[in-house]
Amino acid sequence: MYVDPNNKDAIYEQIVFNVKKDIIQGILSPEDKILSVRDMSKKLGVNPNTVAKAYKELENQNVIVTIKGRGSFVKRNDDEQVIDIQTQNKLKKELKAWLVEAQYARVPKELVYKWIEEEEY
CATH class of the missing domain: 1.10.10.10 (Winged helix-like DNA-binding domain superfamily/Winged helix DNA-binding domain)
Structure with missing residues (x-):
């Protein structure tokens, strides 16, 4: 680290x-x-x-x-653990801002999808 x-x-x-x-x-x-x-x-x-x-x-x-x-x-992360809605909302907001920047830079959607698939998710 x-x-x-x-x-x-x-x-x-x-x-x-x-x-x-x-x-x-x-x-x-x-x-x-x-x-x-x-x-x-x-x-x-x-x-x-x-x-x-x-x-x-x-x-x-x-x-x-x-x-x-x-x-x-x-902490043990049980599959049934409630998903943190606050974190989801934060991520969604950050993603929207990132997508606006990508759109402004005229990055094709296909390239965005490729970038996502290249990451280990």
Whole structure:
């Protein structure tokens, strides 16, 4: 995992993204313990408060659970778990903005579909 200080996204958002990506790619599995705030901040070279903010966001999104005195763990994602409507709405809004930009740049729909299929979804 790494963060890019030149990225337009905040460092804590990059950490959230990278943890989710590691879960999707199977690098992290349900119930795996993740690095402590202190260890993650050392590894990434960022302020511990930034990592704490990322972990809090991951908890709010039901991605991890923190157990006092034990650490933070990847939360088991049951198939029957309720889909986060707030996250869906956020993604839909971001997608709409992205599609407007693609349309303005005259990117053909077929190319957009190809880009989507090329990604590991």
